[in-house]
Amino acid sequence: MGKENMRCPAGVLNLYLVFFLVLHLFVAGRCEDPAKENVSDEDLATGNASDQKLSGWDVYKRLFVHKRVDHKDAVSTIVAMEGYAKQYKMINILLENILKVLPDAQTSLQQAGYYPGPFPENTDIKDALSRLLENVAFFGDILLRFPDMTHDVLKKHQEWRTILEAAVVFCNQTQLYSEGVNHEQLNLVSQELGLIEKDPNYLNPFSKEGKMAQEQQMLQAAKSAHDKPKNKKKKDREKRKGPRLSRSKNEL
Numbered sequence: 645m646g647k648e649n650m651r652c653p654a655g656v657l658n659l660y661l662v663f664f665l666v667l668h669l670f671v672a673g674r675c676e677d678p679a680k681e682n683v684s685d686e687d688l689a690t691g692n693a694s695d696q697k698l699s700g701w702d703v704y705k706r707l708f709v710h711k712r713v714d715h716k717d718a719v720s721t722i723v724a725m726e727g728y729a730k731q732y733k734m735i736n737i738l739l740e741n742i743l744k745v746l747p748d749a750q751t752s753l754q755q756a757g758y759y760p761g762p763f764p765e766n767t768d769i770k771d772a773l774s775r776l777l778e779n780v781a782f783f784g785d786i787l788l789r790f791p792d793m794t795h796d797v798l799k800k801h802q803e804w805r806t807i808l809e810a811a812v813v814f815c816n817q818t819q820l821y822s823e824g825v826n827h828e829q830l831n832l833v834s835q836e837l838g839l840i841e842k843d844p845n846y847l848n849p850f851s852k853e854g855k856m857a858q859e860q861q862m863l864q865a866a867k868s869a870h871d872k873p874k875n876k877k878k879k880d881r882e883k884r885k886g887p888r889l890s891r892s893k894n895e896l
């Protein structure tokens with residue numbers, strides 16, 4: 645089938661490094677995912693007649709899980725890259741690509757008059773929607789794993805931020821992001837972008853603040869482990885002595 649020739653090089657990331665990572669994104673942004681064009685491929689692979697009753701979103705959610713594997717691989721590839729400069733450059737390139745795909749997709753959806761709702765049937769709309777959903781997810785991976793670098797890149801491209809924010813808000817209204825891991829990730833992304841108020845407990849462990857907090861915690865843990873034996877004995881003795889109030893009186 646001619647379809648085979650159209651396949652995106654989805655598995656490639658595991659084997660090849662940076663060059664293919666970029667290529668993949670570029671191609672993934674452009675070429676049509678054959679599986680989405682004809683749902684029965686996926687149905688055949690995963691199940692049987694009952695799958696035919698799944699909604700468009702349900703089917704797409706399954707495909708999305710596969711896409712996410714590629715995204716995670718791509719992020720691992722950046723993590724494995726040595727040196728700040730290389731990682732920074734890579735993140736810049738990836739964002740550049742994401743920010744090429746997103747406005748196109750947004751325009752297509754707007755022109756088609758598509759608003760978040762049922763999964764579209766029209767191939768072009770489906771394609772635009774999935775590009776938007778996938779690129780926002782991938783952007784989220786990068787942002788959450790490399791918050792400082794990503795914020796720095798975005799500072800230099802205010803127009804990117806505007807596009808991304810609109811895309812996140814759009815995704816937030818789709819069924820894909822209404823629950824589960826996708827919802828959780830988008831919620832974190834929204835906090836990290838400052839789109840919604842940060843939870844008091846929100847701390848990205850990969851940010852400078854997060855790393856400092858972790859070091860602090862470890863220091864504290866080490867300190868209290870050092871102090872503990874004495875404290876504990878003292879407390880135990882105090883406990884036996886009785887209520888707190890009398891203790892403080894005695895100590896005074």
Ligand SMILES: *[C@@H]1O[C@H](CO)[C@@H](O)[C@H](O)[C@H]1NC(C)=O
Pocket residue numbers: 681682683684
């Ligand atoms: C998928 O393709 C087959 C033939 O290749 C066709 O019979 C079927 O209707 C298509 N399904 C969808 C959902 O487009």
Ligand SMILES: *[C@@H]1O[C@H](CO)[C@@H](O)[C@H](O)[C@H]1NC(C)=O
Pocket residue numbers: 691692693694
């Ligand atoms: C669908 O799959 C289930 C188990 O996954 C099986 O029990 C059932 O017979 C299958 N139905 C058809 C129509 O193949």
Ligand SMILES: *[C@@H]1O[C@H](CO)[C@@H](O)[C@H](O)[C@H]1NC(C)=O
Pocket residue numbers: 812813816834839840
């Ligand atoms: C996402 O949707 C929830 C409600 O479903 C809302 O509280 C939240 O503010 C939205 N986030 C964004 C970034 O629009």
